[in-house]
Amino acid sequence: MTSKVVVVGGGIAGIQAALDLGDMGYEVHLVERTPSIGGRMAQLDKTFPTNDCSLCILSPKMISCAGHENIKLHTYSEIESADGGFPKTRVRIREKARYVILSRCTGCGDCIAKCPVKVTFEFEEGLSKRKAVYLPFPQAVPRKVTIDAEHCRMITEGKCGVCKKVCQAGAIDYEQKDSFVDLEAGAVVIATGFDLADASALRQYGLGTCKDVITSLQLERILSAAGPTGGRLTRPSDDTEPKKLAFVQCVGSRDSRMFKYCSSVCCMYATKESILVREHVPDIESTIFYMDMRATGKGFQEFVLRAERSYGVRYIRSRPAEVQPASDGRGVLVTYDTGGGIGEQRTEKFDLLVLCPALVPSKGTSEIARILGVELDENGFIMTPDTRNPIDSTKKGVLVCGFAGEPMDIPDSVAQATGVAARVAELLQEAR
Amino acid sequence: MARIGVFICHCxxxxxxxxAVEEVVKFARTLPDxxxxxxxxxxxxxxxxxxxKKSIEENKLDRVVVAACTPRTHEPLFRRLCEQAGINKYLFEFVNIREHCxxxxxxxxxxxxEKAxxxxxxxxxxxxxxxxxxxSESGVIPTAVVIGGGLAGLTAAASLVAQDIDTHLIEMEGKLGGQLNDISILAPNFEKSADLLNKLVSELKKSERGHIHLGAKLVDVKGFVGNFEITVExxxxxxxxxxxxxxxxTGTQEHQPEGEYGFRKAPGVVTQLEFERAxxxxxxxxxVVFIQCVGSRQPGREYxxxxxxNTSLKNALRVVEAGGTAAIIHRDIMSYGAAWEELYRQASERGVAFFRYSLEDKPRISAENKHIxxxxxxDxxxxxxxxxxDLVVLATPLVSRDDSGDVSRMLKVPRDKNGFYLEAHVKLRPIEFATDGVFICGSARWPSSAREVMCQALAxxxxxxxxIKRGKVVTEAITAWSDPDKCAGCGNCVIACPYEAIEIVDQDGRKIAKVNETQCKGCGNCVAACPNDAMQQRGFTTRxxxxxxxxxxxxxxxxxS
Known part of the structure; x- marks a missing residue:
């Protein structure tokens, strides 16, 4: 009998793990909490240091996952429980009701066009609205709509029903209930990725109080041609093109008051974004406030030099002390120490300020750790204490890849995810 | 005469x-075949x-055209449908009238x-x-060869034997372990590297599947995925x-300073690896004073x-633990992630001193009595x-091995401008080469920590x-072939091919191009490069x-009109 492997998390790490495990011949169940696989990488506009379009390189992998003979996708699903242990863990997957019959929905979008309810769009980092029935993004896999029960008028108030009326495929089902899949897994892989820390908690940086302070992930969405502004870079206060932009690194990370670790990727994505903004506003000036410029990967240091030399990016080693709205409410005033000896304090005006918040274990990580019975480290990442087996959690047969284990970039996540396939094969060979 | 069915989608x-979909349907009916x-x-x-499917069967169609969305997502679906209806899936043609129209x-x-x-x-x-x-399918020899017996190669080989796969580990030196032999303690957990090394070697030795070749020199590599032949002396x-x-x-080597900071001229100036051995x-x-970025992050070697x-942080802590003092002179401390940042924090707390210099104003060294x-x-x-x-440790970069050019030519795999092996895609295919069946791990690709090396080796x-587990490789059907009558043997296609799939061979006394279809990916580069219309690609012929x-x-x- 073919062994089954459950992969939790459908971002790039989970996708890669599923593909390699599937290619090895295991029956893979890829469980993703949101309506589509793709994860954080799907939200990115481009990737460093090659400036490849993120979704263009990710999308073929997502499609391969969906079409793979050995991979079963469970989107909009969560791990309900896990009992027993290696090599026979009984896993129960809850497939949440999406009020849409997947086999009928063709993702045409007619229902979305007619739905009257508008709510905050998570995928667009709150920068735009989506409907109560929605596709998270055009390249979603599966390309099927989901009805958000919390906001759907038909489900909450019993009034509306427009989507059902316009759906020519007969795919809407307001009576749908959560369903469960039970299986016995030979191994479980945790690939639950990261969230952004709430940067508004650090009040000195002005997120939430100054209009023209945004997060780096919001900037990714703004830069994306498929994003909320159609790729037009403007600042929130007056919808004009910013000419002077600054990034603040280590917002909440490398900070003993919040998260003491380094998030590993911010130096490089800020460098990337500072290059990309020039394609949108050619005369924009970018400044990056940093602590140490950690450009340690292949081609990274060269990328930083290119930003500096060819794009005029100004790198200032300083941690800004205070951010305030400019007097007219447009732009921000950043107060920082110029560094070098008894630092001189300076206040500079920027049109738009981008915060690079600490990247933290994703919301479900502690819950999944509890369900699977694995330990977390002091920072809340899944603990991997065995030097000989660097992707083993504290429980046999439960493996970790990507950001869920520690901060790392995409290639490292992909390598670990592929490594998971080898480790699963080793363990299941041993169990035979 | 072909019997073509055309299906237009409303989406x-x-x-x-x-x-006007129905108008396009009517128009399609007027087309030949x-x-x-x-x-x-x-x-x-x-x-x-x-x-x-019903229409295919009822009308005895032998070719199908679907005009709909994008082949990127939907071509496999319709190809499968054709197969189910008894038509070869390559007799399906997709027309994109959504994105393109x-x-x-x-x-x-x-x-x-009209455009539709x-x-x-x-x-x-x-x-x-x-x-x-x-x-077509071809078989796979159920054996793996790992070149290099350092941490990367050992971890990869140990994993393969644990997966019950016959594995040959080729090491040019007389013993296993590579640079791990020179390093006694591994950061960030301060474990003995010998423990890890012994564990890996014993796992490999006790398995019947493991075959260790010491003092073995790689001489030649022939073949393609599933069917390589590696010659070892x-x-x-x-x-x-x-x-x-x-x-x-195959790992990497430590860059030797080129006389900077009195290296090899004055006593008391060593490289990091020399310090590890001490x-x-x-x-x-x-x-001890550590100077970072000696020979790196500067013109000539920018990376x-x-x-x-992180190595200096580890060794500075060892000096401090032994009751000494340590200072690290750096440009940026690259303790990325959680574990390394913690090491940096520990070093700061334990009194390691940090000084930041700039490229324009490097530290200077002089001797005074018995001090440096x-x-x-x-800054x-x-x-x-x-x-x-008492001692200055120069932290120099890891550089590509002197022999990596030879290995690269033998395996026909590329290197980047710094001499490190170049993976198929820096973002999403870090372990693969464009050539199928050859994989890369460890610092031969890019300097990596022990932990990263092991993860890559597993990958x-x-x-x-x-x-090997599948026992077969399925080759791409949409491949190129060369018409021997038209081919002049110029070799343009060989240069254009990114997959090393074309060679110039002798046939009846003249030179012509020959495509190895197992290696061909059907990219079409060779077709564009051919000046004689000799190179053709299946499914995309000139005709x-x-x-x-x-x-x-x-x-x-x-x-x-």
């Missing part, structure tokens, strides 16, 4: 709101697929409808000339090892070698500092195991593409 409103045409609300829905001409319904007709006419003309193709004898997959784990011998000086700061003086202008303090020390072991252009011109003329 709900996506296509039908701009394109078309015996049937219809439309579907959603061709990809179960209902749509069912109706297309209705979406971009949403406000011009007449023009969109043209696109359909082109698709039909090509479909008439399509030929059935076969995806041991004690003057050449042996050939057949293998299905190869893992490259520590291994138990020689811990009282005062950051990733591991040097290090002068540095510290944080904004003033010069003089340090007295390489997974990639190598996949074809098929010309027919499409003819159909377009014909329709355009009809329209204008």
């Amino acid at each position: 709900g409103h996506n296509i039908a709101s701009a394109v 078309v015996v049937y045409s219809d439309h579907n609300l959603y061709s990809c829905s179960e209902e749509g697929l069912g109706s297309i 209705s979406w971009i001409h949403a406000k011009e319904p007449n023009a969109a409808t 007709k043209k696109l359909v006419a082109m698709g039909v003309s090509k479909a008439a000339l399509l030929e059935p193709q076969v995806e 041991e004690e003057g004898v050449q042996n050939k090892i057949p293998a299905g997959a190869i893992i490259l784990a 520590l291994q011998r138990g020689e811990v000086p009282k005062r 950051c070698s990733r591991i040097c700061c 003086l290090v002068e540095v202008f510290d 944080n303090l904004g003033e010069g500092v003089t340090l007295h020390t 390489a072991a997974a990639k190598a195991a996949i074809p 098929q593409l010309s027919a499409m252009i003819d159909a377009l011109v014909k329709r355009a003329l009809e329209e204008s």
Whole structure:
């Protein structure tokens, strides 16, 4: 009998793990909490240091996952429980009701066009609205709509029903209930990725109080041609093109008051974004406030030099002390120490300020750790204490890849995810 | 005569709101070889697929054209449908009238409808000339070869044998372990590297699947995925090892300073690896100064070698633990992630001193009595500092091995501008090469920590195991071939091919290009490069593409008349 492997998390790490495990011949169940696989990488506009379009390189992998003979996708699903242990863990997957019959929905979008309810769009980092029935993004896999029960008028108030009326495929089902899949897994892989820390908690940086302070992930969405502004870079206060932009690194990370670790990727994505903004506003000036410029990967240091030399990016080693709205409410005033000896304090005006918040274990990580019975480290990442087996959690047969284990970039996540396939094969060979 | 069926999709409103679908159906019926045409609300829905299949059977269709969305997502679906209906899947042609038509001409319904007709006419003309193709399969030798017996190679080999795969580990030195032998303690957990090394070696030795070749020199590599032949010279004898997959784990070497900071001129100035060996011998000086980025992050060698700061943090802590003092003179401390940042924090808390210099104002070294003086202008303090020390450790970058060029030529795998092996895609294919069946791990690709090396080695072991476990490799059907009558043997195609799939061979006394179809990926580069129209690609022949252009011109003329 073919062994089954459950992969939790459908971002790039989970996708890669599923593909390699599937290619090895295991029956893979890829469980993703949101309506589509793709994860954080799907939200990115481009990737460093090659400036490849993120979704263009990710999308073929997502499609391969969906079409793979050995991979079963469970989107909009969560791990309900896990009992027993290696090599026979009984896993129960809850497939949440999406009020849409997947086999009928063709993702045409007619229902979305007619739905009257508008709510905050998570995928667009709150920068735009989506409907109560929605596709998270055009390249979603599966390309099927989901009805958000919390906001759907038909489900909450019993009034509306427009989507059902316009759906020519007969795919809407307001009576749908959560369903469960039970299986016995030979191994479980945790690939639950990261969230952004709430940067508004650090009040000195002005997120939430100054209009023209945004997060780096919001900037990714703004830069994306498929994003909320159609790729037009403007600042929130007056919808004009910013000419002077600054990034603040280590917002909440490398900070003993919040998260003491380094998030590993911010130096490089800020460098990337500072290059990309020039394609949108050619005369924009970018400044990056940093602590140490950690450009340690292949081609990274060269990328930083290119930003500096060819794009005029100004790198200032300083941690800004205070951010305030400019007097007219447009732009921000950043107060920082110029560094070098008894630092001189300076206040500079920027049109738009981008915060690079600490990247933290994703919301479900502690819950999944509890369900699977694995330990977390002091920072809340899944603990991997065995030097000989660097992707083993504290429980046999439960493996970790990507950001869920520690901060790392995409290639490292992909390598670990592929490594998971080898480790699963080793363990299941041993169990035979 | 072909019997072509044409199916036009509404895609709900996506296509039908701009394109008059039924008009396109009527038009399709007028095209040569078309015996049937219809439309579907959603061709990809179960209902749509069912109706297309029924039409294929009832009308004895032998070729199918679907005009709908994008082949990127939907071609596999319709190809599978054709197979189910008994038609070779390569007799299917996809026409994109959504992305290429209705979406971009949403406000011009007449023009969109006309363009859809043209696109359909082109698709039909090509479909008439399509030929059935076969995806051939070839076997896989169930053996893996790992080149390099350091941490990367050992981890990969140990994983492969644990997966019950016969594995040959080729090590040029007389013992296993590589640079791990020079390092006594591994950061960030301060474990003995010998423990890890012994564990790996014993796992490998106790398995019947593991075959260790020491003092073995790589001589030649031939073949392709599933069917390689690796020639190795041991004690003057050449042996050939057949293998299905190869893992490259040849590691890296420490850059030797070029006289900077008095290296090899003054005593008391050593490289990090020399210092590791001294520590291994138990020689811990009282005062040590580490200088970072010696020979890196500067013109001539711009890259950051990733591991040097963390190594200095580890060794500075060892000096402090032994009761000494340590200072690190750096440009940025590269303690990325959680564990390294914690190491940096520990070093700061334990009293390791940090000074930051700039590229424009490097530290200076001089000797005074039995001390060494290090002068540095510290950017944080904004003033010069003089340090007295017993030893200066130069943290130099890891560089590509001197012999990596030879290995690269033998395996036909590329290197980057710094001499490190170049993976297939820096973002999403870090372990693979463009050449199938050859994988890369460890610092031969890029300087990596022990932990990262091991993760990559596991990944390489997974990639190598996949074809071996499947027992077969399926080759791409859409491949190129060269017409020997037209080929002049110029070799342009060989240069254009990114997959090393073409070679110039002798045939009947003249030189011609020959495509190895197992290696060909059907990218078409060679076809474009061929000046003699000798190189052709299945499914995209000159004849098929010309027919499409003819159909377009014909329709355009009809329209204008």
